[in-house]
Amino acid sequence: MAIERFAWEPIADTTPLPQVIRKVNTEMARWADILSRMQRPNRRLVSAATTLTEWDDSVDVDTTSGNITVTLPPAASVPGKQYHIKKSVAANTLTVDGNGSETIDGAATLAWTTQYQSYLLESVIVTAPATWGWKIR
Structure with missing residues (x-):
């Protein structure tokens, strides 16, 4: 294939x-x-659970109202795509979830509570020949 x-x-x-x-x-x-x-990159502010699209580049997440989960798209559908995800407020937890069984550096999710902390995630083949997932860059 x-x-x-x-x-x-x-x-x-x-x-x-x-x-x-x-x-x-x-x-x-x-x-x-x-x-x-x-x-210019496509940026958006989210304050509720969302799934990223191929057109997103940078996402600021406002967790004032509660914990928020951002779901990544299937990595194979956006090969080499990078997303910059930033937590913009101190309250609550931001969780980034790999799509389905896909992992982020080997973990099912990536969560943090620190204001202004951000991660750059990239869609990559994590195991040959064709298992896709996400890496922190």
Whole structure:
């Protein structure tokens, strides 16, 4: 079984630039405006449980109202993707959960209570030939 990687492919001249087709797998592709993504990362503030998407880059988590869990997407669906996740308040606990049985540096979850503490997580193959998971960078 082959592992699909994202690849950027240019669009025909009739398509308004700066858009490209982003190859998701052998059966699906999406439009992507790469210039805006190259200029600045996609940041958002969350204050409730959420699942990250391929378009998230940096997430500030406000845990004022209680403990919050941020779930990562399947690592194989975003190969090489990095997420910067930061806890922005002192109260309560922020937990990051690998998708399904996927791990974060060998653990099912990553949790912390320290204000302003952050982690950079990257989607990687953790065991050959094709077991995906997350590493702290």
